[in-house]
Amino acid sequence: MAGKPLTKPRKKASQERSRATVDALVEATARILVKEGFDKASTNRIAEVAGVSVGSLYQYFPSKEALVVAVIGRHNHSTMQLVRSVLSEVADQPIEHAIPRIVAVAIRAHRIDPKLHRVLTEQIPRTGQLENVEAFNREYFTLFREYLANRRGDLRPVDLDLAAYVCVTSIEALAHNAVLRSTRLTDQEAEALVDEASRMIVEYLSR
Amino acid sequence: MAGKPLTKPRKKASQERSRATVDALVEATARILVKEGFDKASTNRIAEVAGVSVGSLYQYFPSKEALVVAVIGRHNHSTMQLVRSVLSEVADQPIEHAIPRIVAVAIRAHRIDPKLHRVLTEQIPRTGQLENVEAFNREYFTLFREYLANRRGDLRPVDLDLAAYVCVTSIEALAHNAVLRSTRLTDQEAEALVDEASRMIVEYLSR
Amino acid sequence: MAGKPLTKPRKKASQERSRATVDALVEATARILVKEGFDKASTNRIAEVAGVSVGSLYQYFPSKEALVVAVIGRHNHSTMQLVRSVLSEVADQPIEHAIPRIVAVAIRAHRIDPKLHRVLTEQIPRTGQLENVEAFNREYFTLFREYLANRRGDLRPVDLDLAAYVCVTSIEALAHNAVLRSTRLTDQEAEALVDEASRMIVEYLSR
Amino acid sequence: MAGKPLTKPRKKASQERSRATVDALVEATARILVKEGFDKASTNRIAEVAGVSVGSLYQYFPSKEALVVAVIGRHNHSTMQLVRSVLSEVADQPIEHAIPRIVAVAIRAHRIDPKLHRVLTEQIPRTGQLENVEAFNREYFTLFREYLANRRGDLRPVDLDLAAYVCVTSIEALAHNAVLRSTRLTDQEAEALVDEASRMIVEYLSR
DNA sequence: GATGAATGAGGATTCATTCAT
DNA sequence: CATGAATGAATCCTCATTCAT
Numbered sequence: 001m002a003g004k005p006l007t008k009p010r011k012k013a014s015q016e017r018s019r020a021t022v023d024a025l026v027e028a029t030a031r032i033l034v035k036e037g038f039d040k041a042s043t044n045r046i047a048e049v050a051g052v053s054v055g056s057l058y059q060y061f062p063s064k065e066a067l068v069v070a071v072i073g074r075h076n077h078s079t080m081q082l083v084r085s086v087l088s089e090v091a092d093q094p095i096e097h098a099i100p101r102i103v104a105v106a107i108r109a110h111r112i113d114p115k116l117h118r119v120l121t122e123q124i125p126r127t128g129q130l131e132n133v134e135a136f137n138r139e140y141f142t143l144f145r146e147y148l149a150n151r152r153g154d155l156r157p158v159d160l161d162l163a164a165y166v167c168v169t170s171i172e173a174l175a176h177n178a179v180l181r182s183t184r185l186t187d188q189e190a191e192a193l194v195d196e197a198s199r200m201i202v203e204y205l206s207r
Numbered sequence: 208m209a210g211k212p213l214t215k216p217r218k219k220a221s222q223e224r225s226r227a228t229v230d231a232l233v234e235a236t237a238r239i240l241v242k243e244g245f246d247k248a249s250t251n252r253i254a255e256v257a258g259v260s261v262g263s264l265y266q267y268f269p270s271k272e273a274l275v276v277a278v279i280g281r282h283n284h285s286t287m288q289l290v291r292s293v294l295s296e297v298a299d300q301p302i303e304h305a306i307p308r309i310v311a312v313a314i315r316a317h318r319i320d321p322k323l324h325r326v327l328t329e330q331i332p333r334t335g336q337l338e339n340v341e342a343f344n345r346e347y348f349t350l351f352r353e354y355l356a357n358r359r360g361d362l363r364p365v366d367l368d369l370a371a372y373v374c375v376t377s378i379e380a381l382a383h384n385a386v387l388r389s390t391r392l393t394d395q396e397a398e399a400l401v402d403e404a405s406r407m408i409v410e411y412l413s414r
Numbered sequence: 415m416a417g418k419p420l421t422k423p424r425k426k427a428s429q430e431r432s433r434a435t436v437d438a439l440v441e442a443t444a445r446i447l448v449k450e451g452f453d454k455a456s457t458n459r460i461a462e463v464a465g466v467s468v469g470s471l472y473q474y475f476p477s478k479e480a481l482v483v484a485v486i487g488r489h490n491h492s493t494m495q496l497v498r499s500v501l502s503e504v505a506d507q508p509i510e511h512a513i514p515r516i517v518a519v520a521i522r523a524h525r526i527d528p529k530l531h532r533v534l535t536e537q538i539p540r541t542g543q544l545e546n547v548e549a550f551n552r553e554y555f556t557l558f559r560e561y562l563a564n565r566r567g568d569l570r571p572v573d574l575d576l577a578a579y580v581c582v583t584s585i586e587a588l589a590h591n592a593v594l595r596s597t598r599l600t601d602q603e604a605e606a607l608v609d610e611a612s613r614m615i616v617e618y619l620s621r
Numbered sequence: 622m623a624g625k626p627l628t629k630p631r632k633k634a635s636q637e638r639s640r641a642t643v644d645a646l647v648e649a650t651a652r653i654l655v656k657e658g659f660d661k662a663s664t665n666r667i668a669e670v671a672g673v674s675v676g677s678l679y680q681y682f683p684s685k686e687a688l689v690v691a692v693i694g695r696h697n698h699s700t701m702q703l704v705r706s707v708l709s710e711v712a713d714q715p716i717e718h719a720i721p722r723i724v725a726v727a728i729r730a731h732r733i734d735p736k737l738h739r740v741l742t743e744q745i746p747r748t749g750q751l752e753n754v755e756a757f758n759r760e761y762f763t764l765f766r767e768y769l770a771n772r773r774g775d776l777r778p779v780d781l782d783l784a785a786y787v788c789v790t791s792i793e794a795l796a797h798n799a800v801l802r803s804t805r806l807t808d809q810e811a812e813a814l815v816d817e818a819s820r821m822i823v824e825y826l827s828r
Numbered sequence: 829g830a831t832g833a834a835t836g837a838g839g840a841t842t843c844a845t846t847c848a849t
Numbered sequence: 850c851a852t853g854a855a856t857g858a859a860t861c862c863t864c865a866t867t868c869a870t
Binding site for chain 1: 244245246329330331332333334366369370372373376377379380381384385399400403404406407408410411
Binding site: 224225228254259260261262263266 | 834835
């Protein structure tokens, strides 16, 4: 309709708008999930909260599931961020040093957005695409296994896969339950937990 | 008097026919849950599979939720049966003996009906009455703590609550994930897992 | 099973029992209607409150409707009792005397069980058998018309049917609304209303 | 914010299409009410007759009740239209002139859609939001009372509230019953009724 | 006669998704 | 691209009534 050939800026502008819409939708989904629970999170409601029409919602997400997957992804992403960074930090440290840090981070990770974490964990049916909530654990496992392999010398002889499974599963569960159980986990309690869990893991791995 | 949807059976299923109907309903619910998943478990479908009318369903269960609660209850019951029996068996045994048995039973318990366990765990929104899926863990915790208290002499000085939390949570998570992850957990794998987990817990508790 | 041929007493006893059951059912229906409203009045609930099984309910009443009809009948009966008695009392009295009495009784009649009256009037769909709630008015009309015929001499020349219609309808409506509107109609208010209404009717009929 | 079932339209039917849908729904409800009765008026049936999906119905009306309220509203509106217009017309006329006109209009008003009026009156449970069927009478009372106040000079000394109550109630009841009783009220009968009723009311009010 | 378990048609309502504008 | 009206299958649940015991 216009004259001169439009160039990137315009396109970029629209890309930016798209980006904003997508973000708004994911954000809205997360917010509703936290504040009203999974079954209040209808697509219409999400669109409304995002300030967008349902039609637009479906422009960017092919289904409600996709939206929830995005929320999970975003949440897992920030969680993994933390995990990855400790694991690379402690990569060359002995387990006595490393494990407490790892455990502490696990708890911190679960505290990022505990309410969202709870909803994601408790209210969302692990069905279809949503089964992949556990993708997170797989990566965690891989990273942790790498760490162990790297510190092999410190360890008693172990089946790395098995050991990693045992450690990751325990750490995750301890952090998860601790945070979910008492919405108000005090710092003291958290510290005590870190100590205990670390002691258990360290002893378990040590020769 | 009225208020939130009840969850308790509406009638004492004293008569025989009633009893049969109730059982058929719970059984049908479990079967559908396993074979078709939570969201195919509509009240009409459940009644149909149970060979009963929807009306009868509502004669005995005030809501769909109540039915699921009953299934959970039944499942937890048989699970706890096992747990309780080991814990009483090993009550006076030293941890080196007791823990492996406890861990082994945890796995065995999760293998009772792994598919049902998975659905209960993954697909059912922990909302309303359904939140109580965790009642199970509470009892487990209590029993385990009692055991520890009883064997206090064997242990290094510990905060019993904390130690019980750490042990129960870890054992549960290890068993749970092991069974859910690979639907076909071989006996060998199970054994290896029992060894590792037990070692971890025993060392953790020992002085 | 017993020896001597049983005679009336036995039969009477069972008749009495039937009578009691019927009464209990009608009473229960009325009570539920008043305390919980028409749509809480399910046949099962009625039977329960009557202390009888649903089966028995259907032994005595062919349908829920029949039960409600019975309640209406009972209510209209006691109402008509009053009306009939005043009308026969005042049969030979001049309208100046008679009308106030008639109006007063209309109000008293509506006050017999105002809550039931309201439910019967407002919540019960005048459908099928229930259409006959107005049977009451027909009888009232007839009796009143007879009174007017009897006192023809006192009246200005009127079409008796029309006059009776006007009077009965007005008196009924005034009493009805007065009682329903303010659940707490004071005696003073009632008196004032009787005066006004009577004045209107008397003047209307007088030559 | 949530709570009891809403009765107000969900959306301002600003768009044309919306408007048409809303109208179709209200119209369909009225038609079904008249032709099949209240208990055939299921939401699905209403939507079907309106040529609209149930979903759309719920887009505009939060409940079945709301739909009926709308029908009542529409009906009362046209009725009040008439009433208001006579009362303003006769505002300055003496009662001998005014009352007959008012009575005549009451009857005409009841004849607007007698079948609908009957259903609204007889079959709809005055429960919840539906209690307000009487809103109509309140307004009628107010307007009539104003008229009386304006013509105070013509009247014998009266308690205006009481007098208005007596007049409005009587006029309403007479018109209502006349129309409902004989679906085919002839013009002659209507005229006779107007004469009688007016005579009664006028004499009642005159000094 | 009494009992109460069983029936099942039917009703209100929701919500992911589509598509004409 | 955006909008939001429209869709309709699907779900939970109720209740008058029946009938085997």
